[in-house]
Amino acid sequence: MNCVAPQTIAELVDAAGAAWPDELACVDGDRRVTFRELRDEVVRAAAALAASGLQKDEALALWGPNGLEWLTVSLGASYIGARVVPLNTRYRADEAADILCRSRARMLFTVNRFLGYDYLNALRSSTIELPHLREAVLLRGEGEGATSFGAFLGRAGSLPRTTVAGDDVSHIQYTSGTTGRAKGALLCHRAMVGTTRDWAANVELARGDRYLIVSPFFHISGHKTGVLACLTAGATMYPQPVFDPIVVMQRVQDERITVLPGPPTIYQTLLEHPRRADFDLSSLKLAVTGAASIPAVLIGRMFGELGFDR
Known part of the structure; x- marks a missing residue:
């Protein structure tokens, strides 16, 4: 990888794509993507987020299981300076709605059903109002009142130029809430990539x-x-x-x-x-x-x- 250490998550994705373009980055079911292909998919997701009207420092929420689409959207947010709000997949509707409301999430990426729970229908039954939420996108499958992932990606044009610095917020990570109301911690790009670099070196991930x-x-x-x-x-x-x-x-x-x-x-x-x-x-x-x-x-x-x- 480039000797200049990445300072943002987008720089990290770019560096990985350049360093190991033809090596496998992710295997999810039948899909096997290289680091170059992953970088291209992430940039496309970033362009689709921008085309959806998401601005720098605005938040998007992800409420779904581990998968390629989840990480593509999450990493894509870093290119436009948007903040990622990960939601616990075991949250019930009011728990998720509370965080969606307090984080002022503009977009929600989720799935139809996971662990026997229908996320979107449950969320519609919540009494908590979500005045900032503009759109729900399904990471996989289709559902009433939600945009399919294919339609979302279809919006992608050219990626707008956005200045994102290491001190910008990349994630709003909420605490578990076991001892009180969940609290959102603001995590910055430089801290995320820097501490990850130290962790990977310490455990000898190769x-x-x-x-x-x-x-x-x-x-x-x-x-x-x-x-x-x-x-x-x-x-x-x-x-x-x-x-x-x-x-x-x-x-x-x-x-x-x-x-x-x-x-x-x-x-x-x-x-x-x-x-x-x-x-x-x-x-x-x-x-x-x-x-x-x-x-x-x-x-x-x-x-x-x-x-x-x-």
Whole structure:
């Protein structure tokens, strides 16, 4: 990557596209895109956001599972200086509406249904008014009263010139709200890319690593130490919408996954699963865990039985 460190997320995407143009950036279902192709899709999404009337320092919200469309919109916002507001996929309608209202989100990108919950219909039933919200776009599929993702991208023209600096806000990251009303933290471009660069170096994430992103994109561990870390190091992203141990072990085997971060319960679930021996997990190299106490015996089993070496 260029010796001049990126100061914004858009610069990071550009640098990754230039450094590793033909290497795999993301594998999502049947879609396999290179870093150059990802950069092109992100720029197209940025142009579509601008054509939709979104301005610098205005907010868009993302309420949906891990997937290529989610990260394309999120990264695209950085090119026009818009602020990304990730919404927890387990929010109910009033919880999401409260944050949409307080963040003054102009656009909402979501899905028809996830985890058995109909997001848009539930949101319409909320009593919280959303005077700033202009449009809902479905990341996948179609639905009444919402714009399809294809129609949204169809608006893209040339990308307008927008000055975005490292000190500009890139995300409004809301706290969990477990001890009170969720609070929005303003995260800046330079801090996001700089701390991600340090994190990737510390854990030795490397070009060619294959990173299964189980942490949800709405969480900082999903879109920062997941997506941004892969762009920083040249690793391939494998978005995982939900943690299902059989699906995860199958993907590890089929795609030769090398990086699998997550909370301790993920590793405990894999270790205790009755079908673990049916899968070849020998490609696993790097684990990063936290958010709960980690028994020493679990760490030992992760090295000894799951094959992690760091």
